[in-house]
Amino acid sequence: MSRRRYRSVPARDPRPHLCFVLLNLLGVPYRRGVPACHPRPVSLSRSAARGAVTTLTGQALRVLVQLASVTVLARLLSPEDYGLFVMVLAVVSVASVLGDFGLSTVAIQNQQLTPGQRNNLFWSNTALGLLLSVLVVAMAHPLAAFYGRDEVVGITCAIAPLFLINSITAQFRAETAARLRFRALAAADILAQLAGFGVATVLAVNGNGYWALVAQALTAAVVTLPVLVAAARWWPGLPRRGQGMASLYAFGANTLGVQLLVYVTSNVDNLLIGKVAGSATLGVYSRAYQLFRLPLQQVAAPLTRVAMPVLSRIQEDDARFTAYVLRAQLLLSYSFGGLFLVLAAVSDPLVDIVLGDQWGAAKPLFVILAVGGAFQAIGYVYSWVFLARAKTGLQLRITVYGRALMVVAMVVGTEWGATGVAVAASFGQALVWAINTWVAMPRAGLDSRPLVRIAVRPLTIFGSMAAATLAVSSQLTDVNPWLHGLVLAAVMAGFLGAAALFVGSLRRDALTLLDTVKRVRAAPTAPPLPEPAGAPT
Numbered sequence: 026m027s028r029r030r031y032r033s034v035p036a037r038d039p040r041p042h043l044c045f046v047l048l049n050l051l052g053v054p055y056r057r058g059v060p061a062c063h064p065r066p067v068s069l070s071r072s073a074a075r076g077a078v079t080t081l082t083g084q085a086l087r088v089l090v091q092l093a094s095v096t097v098l099a100r101l102l103s104p105e106d107y108g109l110f111v112m113v114l115a116v117v118s119v120a121s122v123l124g125d126f127g128l129s130t131v132a133i134q135n136q137q138l139t140p141g142q143r144n145n146l147f148w149s150n151t152a153l154g155l156l157l158s159v160l161v162v163a164m165a166h167p168l169a170a171f172y173g174r175d176e177v178v179g180i181t182c183a184i185a186p187l188f189l190i191n192s193i194t195a196q197f198r199a200e201t202a203a204r205l206r207f208r209a210l211a212a213a214d215i216l217a218q219l220a221g222f223g224v225a226t227v228l229a230v231n232g233n234g235y236w237a238l239v240a241q242a243l244t245a246a247v248v249t250l251p252v253l254v255a256a257a258r259w260w261p262g263l264p265r266r267g268q269g270m271a272s273l274y275a276f277g278a279n280t281l282g283v284q285l286l287v288y289v290t291s292n293v294d295n296l297l298i299g300k301v302a303g304s305a306t307l308g309v310y311s312r313a314y315q316l317f318r319l320p321l322q323q324v325a326a327p328l329t330r331v332a333m334p335v336l337s338r339i340q341e342d343d344a345r346f347t348a349y350v351l352r353a354q355l356l357l358s359y360s361f362g363g364l365f366l367v368l369a370a371v372s373d374p375l376v377d378i379v380l381g382d383q384w385g386a387a388k389p390l391f392v393i394l395a396v397g398g399a400f401q402a403i404g405y406v407y408s409w410v411f412l413a414r415a416k417t418g419l420q421l422r423i424t425v426y427g428r429a430l431m432v433v434a435m436v437v438g439t440e441w442g443a444t445g446v447a448v449a450a451s452f453g454q455a456l457v458w459a460i461n462t463w464v465a466m467p468r469a470g471l472d473s474r475p476l477v478r479i480a481v482r483p484l485t486i487f488g489s490m491a492a493a494t495l496a497v498s499s500q501l502t503d504v505n506p507w508l509h510g511l512v513l514a515a516v517m518a519g520f521l522g523a524a525a526l527f528v529g530s531l532r533r534d535a536l537t538l539l540d541t542v543k544r545v546r547a548a549p550t551a552p553p554l555p556e557p558a559g560a561p562t
Contacts (some may be wrong), residue, residue: 087211090218091319092379094225094241095312099380101229102237104308110238111311112172112299113180114292141268147196147261149274154192161185172299176235183239190246197250200257209256213249221245279417283408283424290428290435290453294446297439310443312380313390317368317398332406336413346413347471352537353406354476358483359538361402366487369395370494371513377506390447392495397451399487403480404458407466416469423465427457482530490520 138146165181201209225241233240254260294314299307332353339345368375369392376388411420431453438445466473494516501509525531 087214087218090215090222094218094222095315095319096379097222097226098229098237099312099384101226102234104305104312104384106235106238106308107311108299108304108306108308109174109176110180110235111295111307112174112304113168113177113184114295138273139268140262141265142270142273143196143200143259144262145264145268145270146273148264150192150195151189154189157192158185158187158189161188172304174304180235180239183236184242187243187246190243190250194246194250194253196261197253197257197259200259201253204257206256209252213252213256216252217245217249220248276415276417279421280412282421283411283417286421286424286428290431293432293435294450297435298443298446301439302442306443309384309386310390310447312384313376313387313394313447316376316379316387317365317391317394332409332413336409340413340415343470350406350410350471351475351479353409354403354479355534355537357405358403358480359534361405362399362480363483363487365395365398365402366484366491367517370491370498370517371510372495373498373501374506374510374513378510390443393444393447393451397454399484400451400454400458403484404454404461406476407461410466410469410471414469419465419468423460424457427460428453430456482534486521486524486528486531490517490524493520 162182162185165178168181169175169177198210198213221241221244224244225237228237228240295307295311298310336346336349339349372388372392372395376384376391380387408420411417431450434449434453435446438447438449441448462473462477466476494513497516498509498513501512504512525535
């Protein structure tokens with residue numbers, strides 16, 4: 026039982042309120058007879074540590090659910106089903122980016138929002154979501170004509186309400202994150218994934234094909250909304266004029282521009298393959314892409330909800346801010362950058378185990394995409410710097426240059442089919458990382474050199490390990506995938522063990538990571554993140 030003490034707000038009604046009972050179930054403190062209880066303030070470092078632990082634990086569970094979903098549905102649905110669904114999402118999901126307009130990020134980054142501004146942000150998001158849902162329905166027939174598939178009309182109309190629901194949810198999610206209520210965020214994600222997986226499985230078993238994927242997306246959105254409404258402990262009032270919204274909309278517009286460019290360039294490959302190669306090839310590519318995206322979607326992206334409020338509060342303290350960023354870069358480089366290269370090394374048995382034998386064509390695509398994912402992972406901390414320091418204008422300009430070059434590469438890559446597009450996408454990720462490192466970070470007030478030194482070591486070590494493991498894997502033909510995976514795991518363990526013996530920098534990084542884990546585990550009594558003198562170099 027926690028010994029945290031609470032300062033109570035006098036209650037008008039001594040009876041328990043349903044919303045606070047729900048909060049108690051989500052782990053938010055509640056005492057009988059007091060509808061609102063507030064914990065005494067805790068240090069920022071302790072909040073960050075608890076948030077990181079909660080987020081990583083929750084996302085680990087979510088990854089398990091997602092893997093189960095991918096594994097089960099890949100065996101129940103055909104590449105054609107996935108291809109038709111992705112054809113629609115590749116175009117209309119841009120509405121989910123436009124519907125937010127970057128306004129939920131404003132609510133986290135800006136620590137001095139007034140109640141009126143928060144209300145206006147909510148209603149702005151909702152109005153955009155409604156408008157975009159209507160526009161998506163209007164796109165149904167033109168989109169079907171573009172692809173030459175009548176099924177696209179029904180899928181597009183069915184998926185349209187998703188964007189209104191997500192727009193309404195966005196501000197409640199931002200309010201929950203800004204108050205550092207990470208347990209509730211994790212609970213919402215897990216419950217939504219479980220519900221969506223359950224509904225999709227039932228429909229797929231009963232032969233409903235791509236409608237199972239449509240229902241999965243809608244169910245997850247519908248389940249997320251009430252959980253976050255309860256967790257936010259906030260309800261919007263009516264919109265009002267004269268609330269000083271111009272600067273907030275400007276911040277949101279820049280953030281929207283970045284998100285839109287990232288979205289478009291992340292889906293151009295689907296659009297090109299769907300148009301040139303057809304739905305079956307796109308279905309294979311989309312499974313390789315989804316499998317490679319799992320680490321970022323389920324772990325790195327949600328960590329933004331922890332990093333943003335923490336970094337935003339220390340944005341004016343350059344030394345402390347830099348120390349936090351360097352430690353975050355070290356963690357991301359070894360955990361997620363290294364993870365992508367590990368996944369590339371075990372691609373052969375991994376695809377067989379998760380997707381099944383019929384998806385063998387996805388293996389080389391997955392390897393290529395995973396290499397690009399390593400560069401995307403080590404550059405993830407840059408977006409935190411841009412947002413926390415309100416450098417979204419700089420971020421937008423840099424994104425325009427880098428992503429434009431990526432799109433050109435992918436258009437050229439269509440000459441070599443799905444493989445050429447995958448190579449171009451990975452090359453583009455490496456190019457974007459280089460531009461952000463050497464051009465953008467100095468303009469955002471950070472020295473690029475320590476960031477590069479931190480990132481290069483794990484990429485070199487894990488890249489060499491992946492190359493050696495793939496060489497061994499190529500010799501293990503017609504081997505049971507589970508045995509294949511165990512052999513490759515032994516090869517990787519031996520390689521990393523030898524590297525630890527002969528590479529001193531690897532041992533030093535390991536000690537730094539171990540120190541970070543100890544700090545996080547000791548979060549109630551010790552700060553989990555370093556002061557400037559302890560920053561990795």
